[in-house]
Amino acid sequence: MRAQLSLRERKKLQAMRRIQEVALELFDEYGYSNVTIERIAAEAEVSPSSVYRYFGTKEYVVLYDEYxxxxxxxxxxxxxxxxxxxxxxxxxxxxxxxxxxxxxxxxxxxxxxxxxxxxxxxxxxxxxxxxxxxxxxxxxxxxxxxxxxxxxxxxxxxxxxxxxxxxxxxxxxxxxxxxxxxxxxxxxxxxxxxxxxxxx
Amino acid sequence: MRAQLSLRERKKLQAMRRIQEVALELFDEYGYSNVTIERIAAEAEVSPSSVYRYFGTKEYVVLYDEYxxxxxxxxxxxxxxxxxxxxxxxxxxxxxxxxxxxxxxxxxxxxxxxxxxxxxxxxxxxxxxxxxxxxxxxxxxxxxxxxxxxxxxxxxxxxxxxxxxxxxxxxxxxxxxxxxxxxxxxxxxxxxxxxxxxxx
DNA sequence: CTCCGCTTCGAGAGTTACTATCACTTGGGA
DNA sequence: TCCCAAGTGATAGTAACTCTCGAAGCGGAG
CATH class of the missing domain: 1.10.357.10 (Tetracycline Repressor, domain 2)
Structure with a gap:
């Protein structure tokens, strides 16, 4: 079903999933507007730049749906x-x-x-x-x-x-x-x- | 039709109309995203604070419709x-x-x-x-x-x-x-x- | 296995929309 | 004329987003 992904693409997908999961965890605990992108990035162990590269905006971290x-x-x-x-x-x-x-x-x-x-x-x-x-x-x-x-x-x-x-x-x-x-x-x-x- | 407005309210309405007009002029000339609230405020001779007080957001300067x-x-x-x-x-x-x-x-x-x-x-x-x-x-x-x-x-x-x-x-x-x-x-x-x- | 090229990543600096605060001014009623 | 409430402007601060550029790391060619 989804095997033809290169290593690069797989890593990206994994990273996106991890970032979304971490972000939701933080939002659930502190509230959406009390969590900065910087914090999400730190917790997910990527750079803020990457969060923006992947999702573009803070909202889209929540909205992104691979399906x-x-x-x-x-x-x-x-x-x-x-x-x-x-x-x-x-x-x-x-x-x-x-x-x-x-x-x-x-x-x-x-x-x-x-x-x-x-x-x-x-x-x-x-x-x-x-x-x-x-x-x-x-x-x-x-x-x-x-x-x-x-x-x-x-x-x-x-x-x-x-x-x-x-x-x-x-x-x-x-x-x-x-x-x-x-x-x-x-x-x-x-x-x-x-x-x-x-x-x- | 609309005479029961106090001086305060009339001034506010006038100011809002002036700000919107000035903003549209600037947007038409330089493009929406190339015009800052600060610039609109300066051109309309009010403080940036007032623009936010009246409209709340930059988009709403355009969207505001008194009717x-x-x-x-x-x-x-x-x-x-x-x-x-x-x-x-x-x-x-x-x-x-x-x-x-x-x-x-x-x-x-x-x-x-x-x-x-x-x-x-x-x-x-x-x-x-x-x-x-x-x-x-x-x-x-x-x-x-x-x-x-x-x-x-x-x-x-x-x-x-x-x-x-x-x-x-x-x-x-x-x-x-x-x-x-x-x-x-x-x-x-x-x-x-x-x-x-x-x-x- | 090694090297090269291209894509991706991270760090840093900068912009600007927006918020909060507070001293000042001004309108409107007594 | 005076007083109080409401509105105003200056200032400082936050955080989302952008740009740039040097440093990796993947993937193919030899």
Whole structure:
């Protein structure tokens, strides 16, 4: 699955994981804004320069997720087979199922900061925007339309927006309901949206 | 309309307008990131402290809009009279019509930075989030539901998301089409969403 | 195994957004 | 006219982020 990484790449990946783990530990103990990059770097035994090289910003130390690109790829695959809403449902369910419990824990820890800390939340906003653009591209590709089309834009934005709303609700209700159920209910509200029948 | 302002409040408002104008002038000439708060303050003949007191952040110097609260108020009124989608349409059309051409110009200048400069864009994201929360409250109020309801959340998020998509499209296409037309087309895509009939 | 080149790393210095504090000024009511 | 509260500006400090440059270390060629 991921063996063709060079030593360099493996070291980098390991370092990133270690830095993220150390950072979360420190954040949990002292609070996000009371921990400096310098401190994280010291604790992770790398230079501050490296933290910036790897993550770019402090928020991204929390937000970085090595599986993000995989998710987008899956979405691309599923868009080919079914309508966008069903595809999103499918990919989400699959991803959740594949996570090991240790990973689930990490995700929730990170999510807490994404929901709570304004800076981290803003950073997530940027990521969401970027992913929305990618989804616009995918939708355009699979429907033969232009990515700049208003309809394509609206559909992409709506999908992402509903997804994020589900995530936030899930978090706010302490993960009581499984994510896929929440997402199902959320998607029901906008059900019926497609690009094939532009007018109601 | 706005006469009950004390001298203090009038001076503050004037100062804020002057600072924003001066800042935009400088940004237009040198680029957003090449202009420091210190320079803006000097040019506007106030102290840097005051700029921070008034706006809080550099992005908010661009994003500040004295009519934002008015818009939310209008939305509250219209939600009482008609369905959410129609209400949003209505408020937008009204607001656009009321703007004088000098103000339209200012709005577009500011919008350019909101779309182009990452920091400003992120700041706008925060504002959008806050407004989304307010709209959730309004929807809850007018439908007798809880603001935390998943359905309420999804509807609020969808409305705002579609609105922002329309704005961005409008900007990307150089304001060729009037905003209300763009918004109409955008809203058509999600037409049929209501809280009264939760399932399609 | 050895050496060379290119990528990555770390150290240091610098910029600037933002915060906190505090003495000073000014508006608004008595 | 006087007084108090609110607003202002100067100053000092923090920490995120950037740039630069010399020092490693990986990976391929001989």
């Amino acid at each position: 993000d690109p995989v998710a987008v790829q899956s979405l691309d695959d599923e868009f080919a087979a079914q309508d966008p809403v069903a595809a999103l449902r499918r990919v989400t369910t699959d991803m959740v199922e594949e996570l090991e419990s240790r990973e689930v824990d990490l995700v929730r820890r990170r999510m807490r900061y994404a929901m709570t800390e304004p800076d981290v939340r803003a950073g997530m906003g940027r990521q969401v925007e970027q992913i929305t653009t990618e989804i616009r591209g995918l939708l355009a590709k699979h429907t033969g339309r232009d990515p700049g089309d208003l309809d394509v834009r609206v559909l992409a934005a709506a999908l992402v927006s509903v997804f994020m709303t589900a995530i936030e609700y899930w978090h706010d209700t302490d993960y009581r309901e499984p994510l896929h159920t929440v997402l199902d209910r959320a998607l029901d509200v906008i059900d019926g949206i497609t690009l094939d029948r532009p007018r109601g | 934002d609260p008015v818009a939310v108020q209008s939305l509250d009124d219209e939600f009482a009279a008609q369905d959410p989608v129609a209400a949003l349409r209505r408020v937008t059309t009204d607001m656009v019509e009321e703007l004088e051409s000098r103000e339209v110009d200012l709005v577009r200048r500011r919008m350019r930075y909101a779309m182009t400069e990452p920091d400003v864009r992120a700041g706008m994201g925060r504002q959008v989030e806050q407004i989304t929360t307010e709209i959730r409250g309004l929807l809850a109020k007018h439908t007798g539901r809880d603001p935390g309801d998943l359905d309420v959340r999804v509807l609020a998020a969808a409305l705002v998301s579609v609105f922002m998509t329309a704005i961005e499209y409008w900007h990307d296409t150089d304001y060729r089409e009037p905003l209300h037309t763009v918004l109409d087309r955008a809203l058509d895509v999600i037409d049929g969403i209501t809280l009264d009939r939760p399932r399609g």
